[in-house]
Every structure is written in structure tokens, then in C-alpha cells.
Amino acid sequence: MFGYASAFVNGNMFRRTFKDSIVVRLAEVDRAALLKLKGGRSFEPMPGRPMKEYAVVPPSIVAKPKELGRGSNVTHRYGLTAAPKARRRQTAREEDGRHEAGTEEAATRKR
Numbered sequence: 001m002f003g004y005a006s007a008f009v010n011g012n013m014f015r016r017t018f019k020d021s022i023v024v025r026l027a028e029v030d031r032a033a034l035l036k037l038k039g040g041r042s043f044e045p046m047p048g049r050p051m052k053e054y055a056v057v058p059p060s061i062v063a064k065p066k067e068l069g070r071g072s073n074v075t076h077r078y079g080l081t082a083a084p085k086a087r088r089r090q091t092a093r094e095e096d097g098r099h100e101a102g103t104e105e106a107a108t109r110k111r
Contacts, residue, residue, distance in 0.1 A: 039060060042055055
């Protein structure tokens, strides 16, 4: 998403990186607690456009691997509560293994 690494469960994103931050999807009570910490804030990929349920992990937590790991488990469990997203249907080209995004041929077709 947005060109950064993301973690998904059942098709739902629950954790990701964005620029130099770690962003997590949390239940309301957990998100409120995170936002109270120094450096915690809502995730806005564009100013004024917050993503519902997502917050930026404060640097103080990022610096503590054990605490960050516990938080990762919380975000994963919350991600499991969301309804699974339907898988998108693959095209015949993707099924054949012929689709390679980023190739010169693919770029030419898009023009």
C-alpha cells in the first residue's frame, strides 16, 4: 500500500510501514490508549485525510522490540476480527504466469 510494506490477514491490512513510521490498525480502546502516548497520532497518509482505525506507533515503542512485538500481536488479533475480504479474480494472463508488472512490455501496454 502506498509503496510501503504491509501485513494482511484474511485480506485486511492490520500493520504497515509508511515513510519512517509503523502504522497499526487497532480496536477503539487500544487506539485511544496508543494516542495518549507521547508521539502517538492518528494515521493521515495525506494531511486532513485520516484512515479510520489506524494510528502511528510512537518512537518510544518502536525502540523497544519486546513492546513492539506485543503490540503486533494485538494488531494481528484485531485484524482477525474483520470479515475476510473476497479474493479478486485472477486474469488468464496472471494464471498463466505471463503477467509481470513493472516490465517494459507491461508499461507499454498501459500507455
